[in-house]
Amino acid sequence: MLRGTAENAARARRTARVAGFTLIEIMAVVLIIGLLVTIVGVNIFSQVDKARVGTAKTQIKQLEGVLEFYRLDNARYPTTEQGLDALVHKPSGEPQPRNWRPEGYLQGGKVPLDPWGNAYQYAAPGQHNPYSFDLWSYGSDGAPGGDGVNADIGNWAEESGQG
Numbered sequence: 001m002l003r004g005t006a007e008n009a010a011r012a013r014r015t016a017r018v019a020g021f022t023l024i025e026i027m028a029v030v031l032i033i034g035l036l037v038t039i040v041g042v043n044i045f046s047q048v049d050k051a052r053v054g055t056a057k058t059q060i061k062q063l064e065g066v067l068e069f070y071r072l073d074n075a076r077y078p079t080t081e082q083g084l085d086a087l088v089h090k091p092s093g094e095p096q097p098r099n100w101r102p103e104g105y106l107q108g109g110k111v112p113l114d115p116w117g118n119a120y121q122y123a124a125p126g127q128h129n130p131y132s133f134d135l136w137s138y139g140s141d142g143a144p145g146g147d148g149v150n151a152d153i154g155n156w157a158e159e160s161g162q163g
Helices: 002-019 023-074
Strands: 121-123 134-137
Touching: 023 134
Parallel strands: none
Antiparallel strands: 121 134
């Protein structure tokens, strides 16, 4: 009778070893999953960066159109000092707008931020567009210059990698 019990115990140990995973097997699976997540994550983040650059370009085009409406009503663009806020609040400084719309020029009553959460930059007259204005985002890093997603995105013709 004892012999049967010992055999049963040995059989149970063999079955337990076959049915479970070793620590090395589990670590190998976790490592493979980690590598796959890294590869997929890098690809997804690069697409997010491209989408933000595209969004910034689209918002700049829309703000250009709004600034043109402002100019049609008031015979000039807002000054650099008045800035993009002149599209939402009537400027108090000189030159006073002639026919500023009481409801402003932007829906929602505020100037949008760039896709990275920073304010768009505005200068009139512009360095790149001396007869109108420059409108730009500093890109992902929020600082002048840069390459790739850190590059400035402006309303001037694409030159030297900017645009």
